[in-house]
Amino acid sequence: MSVVTVQLGQCGNQVGQELFDVLCSDALAGQRKTYSTASCERFFHQTAKGDLEARAVLIDMEPKAINSSKSKALKGGRWRYGEASHFSQKQGSGNNWANGFCIHGPHHKDAVEELVRREVERCDRLAGLMTMMSVAGGTGSGVGTYITQCLRDIYPASFVLNHLTWPFGTGEVILQNYNSVLTLAHLYQLSDAIIVHENDTVQRICSQLLNIKPIAFTDINRVIAHQLGGVLQPALTPDSNGVYSLNPIGELVSALCCHPEYKLLSVSTIPQMPSSSVPYSSFSWTGLLKHLRQMLISNTKMEEGIDWHVRPPPASGRIRSAAGSSFNTSLANLLVLRGKDVYSAETGSFEETTIYTPWLSPSEAFSAWKSPIPFNKYEKSATLVSNSQALLGPLDDIVRKAWNMFASRAYIHQYDAFGISEESFLDSFTALEQVISSYRELQS
Amino acid sequence: MQRGGAVNVQVKQLIQTLRRLLVTSGLDDVPTAEAFRQAKFGGRLEEEQFWKLVENLLRAAGAVSSPVKVQLKAERRKLVTTGLWQTGYHAHWMFENEAEGGRFSCRDLLLALGWLLATGTLEKLLVHQVQHLDKMLLTPVFVKSELCSELQFDSASLRRLQWLFGSLRHQRRSLLSLINVRTEALYKVLAAGVSSSSPGQSCSEALQKDCVGLQKLCDLLDLYVKWKEAERVFWTWMDSVVMCHLRESHAEPSSQTPGRSVTACCHGNQALERLEGLLLRFSTEQDSQNYHVEPKKGGGAKQRREASSSSSQSLPSSPVIPAVCLVKLQTDRAAKQSSRTAENRHELPACRAAELLRSAEEQLLQRRHRQRLANRMQLQDWTGRLDQLVIPL
Numbered sequence: 001m002s003v004v005t006v007q008l009g010q011c012g013n014q015v016g017q018e019l020f021d022v023l024c025s026d027a028l029a030g031q032r033k034t035y036s037t038a039s040c041e042r043f044f045h046q047t048a049k050g051d052l053e054a055r056a057v058l059i060d061m062e063p064k065a066i067n068s069s070k071s072k073a074l075k076g077g078r079w080r081y082g083e084a085s086h087f088s089q090k091q092g093s094g095n096n097w098a099n100g101f102c103i104h105g106p107h108h109k110d111a112v113e114e115l116v117r118r119e120v121e122r123c124d125r126l127a128g129l130m131t132m133m134s135v136a137g138g139t140g141s142g143v144g145t146y147i148t149q150c151l152r153d154i155y156p157a158s159f160v161l162n163h164l165t166w167p168f169g170t171g172e173v174i175l176q177n178y179n180s181v182l183t184l185a186h187l188y189q190l191s192d193a194i195i196v197h198e199n200d201t202v203q204r205i206c207s208q209l210l211n212i213k214p215i216a217f218t219d220i221n222r223v224i225a226h227q228l229g230g231v232l233q234p235a236l237t238p239d240s241n242g243v244y245s246l247n248p249i250g251e252l253v254s255a256l257c258c259h260p261e262y263k264l265l266s267v268s269t270i271p272q273m274p275s276s277s278v279p280y281s282s283f284s285w286t287g288l289l290k291h292l293r294q295m296l297i298s299n300t301k302m303e304e305g306i307d308w309h310v311r312p313p314p315a316s317g318r319i320r321s322a323a324g325s326s327f328n329t330s331l332a333n334l335l336v337l338r339g340k341d342v343y344s345a346e347t348g349s350f351e352e353t354t355i356y357t358p359w360l361s362p363s364e365a366f367s368a369w370k371s372p373i374p375f376n377k378y379e380k381s382a383t384l385v386s387n388s389q390a391l392l393g394p395l396d397d398i399v400r401k402a403w404n405m406f407a408s409r410a411y412i413h414q415y416d417a418f419g420i421s422e423e424s425f426l427d428s429f430t431a432l433e434q435v436i437s438s439y440r441e442l443q444s
Numbered sequence: 445m446q447r448g449g450a451v452n453v454q455v456k457q458l459i460q461t462l463r464r465l466l467v468t469s470g471l472d473d474v475p476t477a478e479a480f481r482q483a484k485f486g487g488r489l490e491e492e493q494f495w496k497l498v499e500n501l502l503r504a505a506g507a508v509s510s511p512v513k514v515q516l517k518a519e520r521r522k523l524v525t526t527g528l529w530q531t532g533y534h535a536h537w538m539f540e541n542e543a544e545g546g547r548f549s550c551r552d553l554l555l556a557l558g559w560l561l562a563t564g565t566l567e568k569l570l571v572h573q574v575q576h577l578d579k580m581l582l583t584p585v586f587v588k589s590e591l592c593s594e595l596q597f598d599s600a601s602l603r604r605l606q607w608l609f610g611s612l613r614h615q616r617r618s619l620l621s622l623i624n625v626r627t628e629a630l631y632k633v634l635a636a637g638v639s640s641s642s643p644g645q646s647c648s649e650a651l652q653k654d655c656v657g658l659q660k661l662c663d664l665l666d667l668y669v670k671w672k673e674a675e676r677v678f679w680t681w682m683d684s685v686v687m688c689h690l691r692e693s694h695a696e697p698s699s700q701t702p703g704r705s706v707t708a709c710c711h712g713n714q715a716l717e718r719l720e721g722l723l724l725r726f727s728t729e730q731d732s733q734n735y736h737v738e739p740k741k742g743g744g745a746k747q748r749r750e751a752s753s754s755s756s757q758s759l760p761s762s763p764v765i766p767a768v769c770l771v772k773l774q775t776d777r778a779a780k781q782s783s784r785t786a787e788n789r790h791e792l793p794a795c796r797a798a799e800l801l802r803s804a805e806e807q808l809l810q811r812r813h814r815q816r817l818a819n820r821m822q823l824q825d826w827t828g829r830l831d832q833l834v835i836p837l
Contacts, residue, residue, distance in 0.1 A: 001625070125625045157620050192614075246625075250618040258610030259603065359600040360607060441599075 001127035001246040002042055003232070004119045005056040006147060009140025010065040011165050012133040013058050014217065017069035018225035019132070020044075020054045024079045026233060026376050035373045038234040038244040044079060045122050052079040055123065057115045058086035059147065061093050061104055061139045085119060087111050093138025097179040098418035100142020101186075105150075112147055113154060120155070128159035128249030136167035136176035141183040145190075152190045159249040162191040163228065166198045166394060175411060177402035182420070184395075185428030188435065192249075193257040195231075195265045196391055197224045201301040208304050209272045226376055227269045230383035231336055235369035245369070255367040256332045256387045261438040266390040268295050269383045270303050278377050285337070285345035288382050292335075293349050299328040299390050312354035313443070329443040330356050330388035332365045339380035342370045357442045392439045399432050455681045456481070458674045465566070465667040468660070469573045471500050483550035484685045486692065494553040495520050501560045502527030504569040524556075533559045551689055558682045570668060577661040 007016035020043065027039035044052040054073070058066045058081060066086050073080045087108065093100040120126055129151050133140030144162075151160055164183070167176045187194060202220045206212045212219050234244035237251050245251055257263045270292050271283060291303050298310035310326050337345050351362040375381050405411065406425055415425070459477045466474045474497055475483070479490035499520060502508045508527040525538045533556060537548040560566075633651075 001621075125621070125628075127621075157617055159614075159617065247618050247621065250614060250621070254611060254614040254618070258607045258614060260606065260610065359604040364607075 001125040001248075002055055002123035003127050003249060004116065004123065004129050005043075005054070006116060006129065006131045006151070007056055007058045007069070008131060008133040008144035008147065009060055009137055010062070010134075011137070012131070012140050012144065013060055013065040013069045015163075015165060015221045015224050016056060016058070016132045017072055018218070018221040019228055020056065020073065020079060021076060022222075022225045022229040022376060023233065024052060024076075026229060028078060029377075032373050035234055035244070035371070041124075042127065042232075042234065042248070045082075053082045053085075054079060055119055056081060056085060057112070057119055059088070059112055059115075059139075059143065061089045061091060061100075061143065063088040063090070082119075085115060087115055093142055095136075095173045095175050095179070096138045096414055096418065097142040097145075097175075097182045098415040098420035100138045100140075100144070101146045101182070102142075102419040104139065105143045105146025108143075109146070109150055113150055116151065117154075125246070126155075126158055127247055128161060129155065130161045130163060130249070132163045134165040134167065135180040135183040136165075136173045137179065141179040145183050145186045148187060148190045159192050159253050160190065161193050161195065161249050161253070162187055163195045163197070165224065166196055166398070168199045168203070169394075169397060172199075175414070177398050177405060178411065178415065178425075180398045181402045181428050181432060182424070184398075184435075185431040188263060188431060191263060192253045193265055194263050195228070195267060195385070197227070197267065198301075198394055205272055205302050209302055210274050212274075223272070226272075227267045227383060230269055230338065230375055230381060231267065231334075231385055233338070233371070233375060235336055235338070235371040237369045238367060244371075251367075251369075252334060252385065255334045256385060259331070261435060262331050262387055264387065264391045264395070264435070264439075266301075266386050266388065267383065268292060268301060268386070269381065270295070271378065271381065272302065275377065283380050285341065285380060285382075288380060289335075289345065289347065289349060292382050292384050293355075296330065296333070296350075296384060296386055296388070296390075297328055297355055298326060299388075299393075301390075312352065314354070327443075328389050330365065330386055331360065331442055332356075332367075332387045334367045334369065334385040336369045336371075336383045336385070337381075338371045338373060338375040338383075339378065340372070340374065342372050342380075345370075345382075389439050389442055392436065395432070395439075396436055399429065399436065403429060454674075454677055458671075458677050458681075461667060461670050461674065462678065465664070465671050466497070466569075468664045468667055469566075469569045470576070471497065471569070473497070479550070480554065483554040484681075484688055486549040486551045486688070488550050491550050491553070492517075494550050494557070495524060498524050498553055498556050498560065499527070501557070501565045501569065502531070504572060505531065505560065505563070505565040506568070507531050528556055528559070531560065531563060551685060554685055555682075555689060558685070570664070573664060574661060577657045577664070 005016055005019075007013045023039060023043050027036045027043075040046065040052060043055055045055055047053055058069065060066050066088050070081050070086070089104070089108070093104055116129075131144055131148055131151075133144035135141045148160060148162060151158075164187075166180065167173065173179070184194075199220060202223045203215055205223050206215045206219045210219070210223070231252070232248060235248075236242065237245040237248075239251055240246070256265055270288050271281070273281060291306065294306050294308060294310070295301070295303060297312060298307040300306045307326065313327060333350055335347055335350055337347075347366075347368050350368075351366050353362055356362055356365045406429070409422075412422060412425070416422075456477050459480045463474050463477060463480075473493045475490040475493040479493065482489045483494065495517075499508075502524065505527075507530040508523055528535075528538060535552060535555065537552050540548070
């Protein structure tokens with residue numbers, strides 16, 4: 001079953017191109033026929049000439065990012081985008097969510113839907129739809145939200161997964177917090193699951209783990225692509241009956257996002273190191289999983305700077321988290337293990353009751369997928385997709401900053417001009433406060 | 445008479461449907477409809493086939509799983525008895541030796557068959573056969589979640605319920621998607637088979653085989669639907685079999701209840717005698733244990749004595765159940781009449797007997813618990829003694 005990706009805005013198109021690059025190079029590496037077939041079927045369409053075309057639709061209100069992504073793909077020589085699988089305009093959205101959602105989205109709805117429909121029809125079987133966008137700008141966030149709404153209407157039985165890139169905290173765009181709040185509040189009603197990557201976190205990974213200097217957006221996008229690839233490439237799941245799963249998005253959503261108030265997913269991968277160091281390193285599953293577990297419970301997004309003093313609370317007498325408590329309670333976790341001796345990996349430490357919310361048992365809250373095929377040149381790698389309090393802090397920051405601006409009604413008129421009133425903002429704030437409150441209550 | 449004749453024909457047809465259903469579900473040697481009819485009156489026609497039928501149904505239900513086919517009659521009887529016991533079925537013939545003979549007949553096996561049908565064994569058999577015939581059947585993925593038997597109205601329970609509901613919703617979507625995939629695949633296969641002018645030999649053989657399998661599946665499901673539509677008639681007929689059985693089992697001299705239309709418990713007094721014996725035995729064993737407490741180190745003996753004494757002190761008197769006690773279902777009027785006559789001092793109304801039995805069960809369970817505790821302490825004691833034992837070299 002195949003996944004159709006919709007890349008929206010500059011960020012979505014750039015990250016998407018890196019993702020398909022990683023997926024293709026991983027699929028074609030080595031003599032791994034079954035894995036390769038499954039991966040190519042999932043993400044690429046094979047033309048009559050045998051070329052691989054990404055099952056993707058590229059959308060932007062400016063042509064620059066789309067052209068760049070297409071030419072990079074062509075330059076790589078292993079895959080490309082479909083000739084007609086893109087839509088762009090001459091004028092952007094001005095970093096205004098309302099412009100994207102209320103104007104561009106409805107205006108170009110038919111054209112975009114047609115592109116997606118064509119791509120879906122090229123699939124033998126549709127496993128789900130994945131959108132990729134940022135929340136800071138106008139096209140990715142506004143048009144992306146509108147398109148997600150359309151996809152939900154047209155394909156009500158399909159799973160919709162949104163991948164969001166959250167902006168730097170220090171601010172790339174002055175309206176980014178407004179755009180983020182409006183995007184998240186709307187997507188919460190439309191999406192089945194929202195995977196989040198924060199630019200700040202990924203930048204730290206580039207700097208401290210990968211030793212990249214200076215750090216470009218390409219490097220950040222590659223790290224995101226690597227982490228996403230670790231989740232999306234074929235794997236053996238508990239429900240797949242001994243073959244690579246045909247329903248990856250459905251199984252991911254079922255494992256992590258069954259509750260409508262908990263849809264935010266964070267991703268951590270281990271190991272991550274400069275590519276020059278990979279051939280000289282070896283790891284044990286025990287060590288990798290020990291680090292990954294501690295990263296989870298101490299809310300550390302990478303394997304450096306882990307706080308080993310953080311421990312799960314005792315099973316009896318759970319208390320509400322006081323401000324400053326650093327233990328990260330999980331609702332559900334999905335562990336994806338890839339590589340050598342994967343079946344010998346002991347995952348019991350992720351099944352302890354104390355790391356989960358009390359109302360869900362570890363057997364329901366924890367899932368593990370495995371693949372004996374090493375991923376992206378790492379002999380062993382583990383990716384954790386977590387529905388936990390990890391994003392509570394960043395979300396709270398975004399909402400707080402947005403509210404501070406809204407309190408003084410700064411720039412509201414720019415949204416009002418396109419049809420987003422103060423009332424819409426208030427509804428969005430209310431919705432996100434509810435999400436924040438739900439995540440805060442996870443440990444009680 | 446005509447109406448009765450029509451009913452008989454209907455029953456015969458229904459039993460033939462049941463028979464065909466059982467055969468199509470993969471069972472061999474199902475008794476004929478005539479054998480079923482005769483079994484009602486206690487005959488032993490086709491007894492061997494009735495044994496095999498019950499045995500096969502027990503295997504389908506998973507109540508027994510002997511890997512070897514049973515050949516000897518005695519072994520089969522033992523297997524069937526064990527299997528029926530596992531399913532909760534009890535009958536007097538299960539505790540008798542075959543040599544005793546007694547009143548055993550095919551009707552007893554017919555009643556056991558009725559029990560198995562009532563407990564869903566036919567459906568289990570059907571599911572196995574469907575899975576065997578339909579190669580493309582999806583194995584359902586069961587949600588491994590447990591709901592608390594008592595609903596609690598707090599926010600945690602509500603969130604858990606919402607999670608489970610969401611999980612079901614996602615599973616539904618996944619299943620719908622897989623069904624669409626399967627339908628498309630089937631369509632492609634059929635279209636390829638129809639449109640191809642000279643299909644490959646292996647392709648057509650495979651398609652033929654699939655067609656045959658699907659036809660069998662359709663036949664099976666048809667039969668099951670027919671059975672379900674007329675199942676009520678079968679149970680009405682089974683009621684008449686039970687009535688036959690009860691009448692015969694109480695055809696023994698019973699001067700206590702002349703001319704009264706009552707139904708008596710088919711187990712007679714044997715089970716109650718056994719229960720009373722059990723109760724007496726327990727109280728005897730408990731008493732004898734009190735004299736076997738040996739002085740031991742520390743609190744061990746004291747604890748045991750306390751446990752024993754507490755258990756003996758708290759030993760309530762067992763309920764008085766007369767040695768000959770027939771539980772009878774009585775009409776209200778008959779009950780009133782019976783309470784006035786001396787002849788009825790050995791009879792209990794069903795509700796009273798049920799009460800007595802329930803309290804006896806409770807007491808037995810308590811005694812068992814205390815006995816286990818005492819045994820455990822004794823074992824610990826002995827283990828302690830063994831630890832200290834020094835074996836001279």
